Amino acid sequence: MKGYTNGEIQDFEDETSPAGVILGLDGGTTSTVCICMLASASISFGGGGEAAESLPILSRASAGCSNFNSVGEAAAKETLEKVMVEALSMAHSNCSAVRAICLAVSGVNHPSDQQKILEWVRDLFPCSVKIIIENDAVAAMASGTLGKLHGCVLIAGTGCIAYGFCEDGRQARAAGAGPILGDWGSGYGIAAQALTAIIRAHDGRGPQTTLMNNILNVLGLSSPDEVIGWTYADPSWARIAALVPVVVASAEDGDEVADKILHYSVQELADSVKAVIRRLKLSGEDGKSPFPLVMVGGVIEANNKKWDIGKEVGKLISKDYPGVFPIRPKVSKLSRLQYILWEWQFFLQFSQ
Amino acid sequence: MKGYTNGEIQDFEDETSPAGVILGLDGGTTSTVCICMLASASISFGGGGEAAESLPILSRASAGCSNFNSVGEAAAKETLEKVMVEALSMAHSNCSAVRAICLAVSGVNHPSDQQKILEWVRDLFPCSVKIIIENDAVAAMASGTLGKLHGCVLIAGTGCIAYGFCEDGRQARAAGAGPILGDWGSGYGIAAQALTAIIRAHDGRGPQTTLMNNILNVLGLSSPDEVIGWTYADPSWARIAALVPVVVASAEDGDEVADKILHYSVQELADSVKAVIRRLKLSGEDGKSPFPLVMVGGVIEANNKKWDIGKEVGKLISKDYPGVFPIRPKVSKLSRLQYILWEWQFFLQFSQ
Incomplete structure (x- = not known):
């Protein structure tokens, strides 16, 4: 079984580790990417945020738009399911091995949107799985600040959104x-x-x-x-x-x-x-x-x-x-996911 | 069998007249109305345009949006078919009795749009049936000018359009x-x-x-x-x-x-x-x-x-x-159809 880090293929001895796997998903209005990573402590996080891009990835699957406001709920749900199942399959894993999922999805604007996606995803996985659902701006922010959620992010692709984060946890969009x-x-x-x-x-x-x-x-x-x-x-x-x-x-x-x-x-x-x-x-x-x-x-x-x-x-x-410091990270959606998983490691508690 | 003119019910002796029937349809982005009238010469057009509202109507059916740009082609086609079949059924008539159809439908902007709707409608009726397909602005224009297509019409409902007609036949929108x-x-x-x-x-x-x-x-x-x-x-x-x-x-x-x-x-x-x-x-x-x-x-x-x-x-x-003469006709879609059928009677040749 092979995984890759920052484009380089890595070998893992046991991808069906009892520690299970985690899924990270970055869902936009143009495309959606899902990565699957081992949740084992042996390869878990260490060092500074710079290490995020070297987190080992077992597999990556991609699909089209997962913003339900654009393509409708049925199509968005299908895309999310398909891309997660595909990432697991590519990693020779399955739903029961999943320990945690981070979904950063465009179109999430209100707690009811989070609830909707939670209901779509919850039934696919064991009830012990930790699930975080956020706007995709959160992943984009983390990708430019080495995982730190502070400052402002502007996404301007098919859609656009400005999202800000204070160090005390306050957010605005x-x-x-x-x-x-x-x-x-x-x-x-x-x-x-x-x-x-x-x-x-x-x-x-x-x-x-x-x-x-x-x-x-x-x-x-x-x-x-x-x-x-x-x-x-x-x-x-x-x-x-x-x-x-x-x-x-x-x-x-x-x-x-x-x-x-x-x-x-x-x-x-x-x-x-x-x-x-x-x-x-x-x-x-x-x-x-x-x-x-x-x-x-x-x-x-x-x-x-x-x-x-x-x-x-x-x-x-x-x-x-005048204090604004523009950052235009040259990272793919894949790398964005590594950063956001880095940021959320403590919440997810798959780090030891 | 009862018909009505301007809201008043009228009796017809023989609605299955060998002269057949004609359908007039006014399709908007909010609602669609179809009327069925006898095509017999005995009740055909006479007098000035003022007489349009007294053209005897056998039945009227209504439905929702028939603008394919709004609801998609499948839904628009279904609405058009349904409302025509319903108008015929209410008049105790059927598709084979139809001699001519006038469809004034919003969303018709290009010859290819007319062709599209023609293909939807053509198969439902005998091939001898005359079919006219225009933008619904044409019916609205006729309703304000006693059937004469000259001047400008502005429709502002769910959608909006300005349509102008010259006496020499030129049009612009x-x-x-x-x-x-x-x-x-x-x-x-x-x-x-x-x-x-x-x-x-x-x-x-x-x-x-x-x-x-x-x-x-x-x-x-x-x-x-x-x-x-x-x-x-x-x-x-x-x-x-x-x-x-x-x-x-x-x-x-x-x-x-x-x-x-x-x-x-x-x-x-x-x-x-x-x-x-x-x-x-x-x-x-x-x-x-x-x-x-x-x-x-x-x-x-x-x-x-x-x-x-x-x-x-x-x-x-x-x-x-300063020469503009605004007219805000207090007529329903039903009456608009009477006017447009009046305007098109010569083309339709169900008048003798």
Whole structure:
């Protein structure tokens, strides 16, 4: 049986150790990753947070969107189940060997959301299994601060959310409410505005824009009227958000409409982060104390030749809060999970 | 067998007349109505357009949303089939007696949309049946101009669309692209902005608003975080748009956020109409020629004590186009269908 650490394959003598296994799951609106790790004390945590990425992983499985607000409850539940079962199977393990599960899932906004997912997951595993369910922002935060939950995290992928953590345990969030409820800084928000700009240019309400030809070409459509049918043919948020690179490229080629959409996205993302900073007083009483701002997601990483959305967001925030320390971790969802499992080791009590 | 005209029941001696029957269908994003009329020459059209409302109706059936962009193709097809079969059954008739069908359905934006619905409907009826498929704006237009297709119509219900018709047959439209593509003047658009305002007030990005308590009360929710789950639990556009009366009431009670949302809706609806006027030159070369503007739908009719969205839209348009003549027909969907059947009688050739 082979496991891997930070991409390197490792051998384990006994993956069916009586200590069992733990599952970590990072569920986003675009993709979901689940890792399976041994829960045995012999390979458990030690050293500083830097050691998180060297935690040995038995297996990793991946799947699509697990945000129930995007794909519906039945599809989200199926994705969560499938990816966990697959990770266990790849590790030659099974549900009865599981000791603890950490699920960091986008769309978790309220205790009733945690309860819903708990009910989906609880029946699959022995009742002694410890289960933690949080918003995926928690895993993203940990990935940028070596496991420490302090500061603010901004996720801007298909969806977007700002999440803040104080050292005393207080938390606050802004945005993360999905496309109907005004997440205009998200990849979906950017792409929906670009599609809207095409409709407006076509029917005489808005300025002409190269987004028209650029997006029609990418979608293989011949007329702006066809954009309406394309948009509603499939309700997946990730499908709309996949147009972000076309918007960035159009802006870089000088299109003013595309440029304005990206500037608006930057403003919206910065506003979300600033709302969290204010509420938690992350910058201290004087507004100048240092704090980390972890930024992850496809929109943050959609920097091309000229446009760098993450950089612009950081600049806008630092105008009001000069102590902000932007961090753009170059880690995968897999590594994010290692960090969050690191953070939660004491709660999970699989460390000795 | 009984039929009714303008609400009054009429007797027909022979509803299974060899001349057969015709179906008229008005399909919106909130509701769908289908009427069945005799196609016999003995009761066919005569007189001016005023006579449209006295066309004798054998039966009327109603159902929910038939906009496939809102509820998906399978549900829309089922609704269309069901409501037509029900209207025929209520008239003690059947598919083989049908001579012609007029379908005025929201969501029809492109020839491929007409083709799609034609394929759904064609197989249900004899191949000799004449079938016309148009956007529901066409029926709404006819209802305000005694059957004449000239001028502009604005529908603002769950969705919104502006549609213009020239006497030479040219047509143009603006908006009508659904909630993802920027129909901010629609009932859905108004309600989505109100829900967004709640989220922003709650997470510190927006001003406080009485929309918060007013909408939570109506929905039976206890916390703004629960609004997210409520919003995505059911993708129906009409369910969101049903919150418009709460927004109007909040604005009338002095809430500035609600007031701003309604003003924005007015601006958006007026912009859509003005785009159509410009493209078709409905106000003539001098911009002052008279033309009718028919306004229908739940948003237009959502006037309460102070706020009258339709009136405000008319005022905004008349600033640029003083020849605009707003018409707000007090007719039901049933009567709209009578007008559109009147308009299309020559095409349908069931008049002799």
